[in-house]
Structure formats: structure tokens, C-alpha cells
Amino acid sequence: MLNQILRPIARRAIQKGAQQTRLAHHESNFKYVTLDEACHPQGPWKENFEKQQRKYNAHLVIGLTMFIGTCVTINRFELLFFNYAPPTPKE
Numbered sequence: 001m002l003n004q005i006l007r008p009i010a011r012r013a014i015q016k017g018a019q020q021t022r023l024a025h026h027e028s029n030f031k032y033v034t035l036d037e038a039c040h041p042q043g044p045w046k047e048n049f050e051k052q053q054r055k056y057n058a059h060l061v062i063g064l065t066m067f068i069g070t071c072v073t074i075n076r077f078e079l080l081f082f083n084y085a086p087p088t089p090k091e
Contacts, residue, residue, distance in 0.1 A: 074080050081087075 075082075
């Protein structure tokens with residue numbers, strides 16, 4: 001039964017694919033792009049690089065500060081049990 005369903009679908013796909021490949025070929029004056037036509041950097045790069053690095057370093061410091069603060073908060077208020085030792089009963 002599956003063969004009766006898949007065979008017509010596959011046949012249509014093959015016929016449609018063959019038809020599309022026949023119709024897809026057109027003669028044209030297509031010019032391939034080369035690296036000579038690519039964009040070249042212009043102007044001083046160092047100022048932009050330093051500006052980006054300042055931003056990235058600020059993100060890094062903020063992220064590390066928040067991570068360390070989160071770890072300290074979790075450990076301080078015992079929100080997560082790290083299984084260092086068996087728990088001692090509170091008196």
C-alpha cells in the first residue's frame with residue numbers, strides 16, 4: 001500500500017525535476033565576481049578596533065561580576081546543596 005502512494009509521488013517529482021532542469025539553462029553574458037571587485041577596508045582601523053574592544057571588555061567584566069555575584073549569593077543563602085559533606089542537624 002505504501003508503494004502505491006510513494007510511486008506516483010516519486011514519479012511526479014522526477015518528471016518535474018527533469019522539466020525544471022531543461023527549462024533552467026539560459027544563455028547569458030554572466031560575469032563571475034573576482035576578489036579584485038570585493039570591498040577593501042579604507043581608513044584607520046585602530047580607532048574602531050579599540051572602540052569595539054572597550055565594549056567587549058565592559059561586557060566581559062559585567063558578565064564575570066554577575067556570575068561571581070550569583071555564585072556567592074547561592075552559596076551564602078544555601079540555595080543549592082553542593083554535597084560537600086553530609087548535612088549536620090540544626091539544634
